[in-house]
Amino acid sequence: MTGLGSDVKFFWEAFVTLLVITDPPGVVPVFLAITADRPKAERHRMAWQAAVVALGVIVAFALFGRSILTYLGVELPSLQAAGGLLLLLVALELLTGRAADPAELERAKANVAFVPLGTPLLAGPGAIVATMLFVQRISSVGAAAAFAGAICAVVVLLWLAMRFSGIILRVLRGSGIELLTRIAGLLLAAIAVQLIVGAVRALIKIGLG
Secondary structure, rough: OOOOHHHHHHHHHHHHHHHHHHHHHHHHHHHHHOOOOOOHEEEHHHHHHHHHHHHHHHHHHHHHHHHHHHOOOOOOHHHHHHHHHHHHHHHHHHHHOOOHHHHHHHHHHHHOOHHHHHHHHHHHHHHHHHHHHHHOOOHHHHHHHHHHHHHHHHHHHHHHHHOOHHHHHHHHHHHHHHHOOOOOOOHHHHHHHHHHHHHHHHHHHHHHO
């Protein structure tokens, strides 16, 4: 296979893998559940902020992830477990509808685009680990460009999914969003538990190895 053909193949492999992991359609109900009470302009701003944060996190781990984890003595499964626990906390809040105190609500208003939307929802453990594995396979400038293009394309799709989620909000209205919030919490909890289970299995294999 020629260099160009190999790079194109690498692009599509990385793009499809990251697209499946980040799951733009699956982000929509969680995004709506977290931002349903915000004005339209603020939801739009949070959508691009979350996308930019996700891009920054993924790029940072692509460039320095392995070095950072090695320096800290952290295994990839440990990072995955930590992300799963954080997602589980978010899922429990969505399921229970727990009301926070005013100070906590004010902090959440300022930071929700960063945590949990930007990370670990968009740039979660799965995306980070996949990114670090793809980086290890880069052997040319063309492959690096292809991988960078794949990351940017996925982030743009994530932004589009959140940016136009308001259409769904107008259709469902209050009661529908309440139901969607509970469903999103349940699905997010399942994803979080799966991340933790996968991390535990990987750590057990490392220990036995």
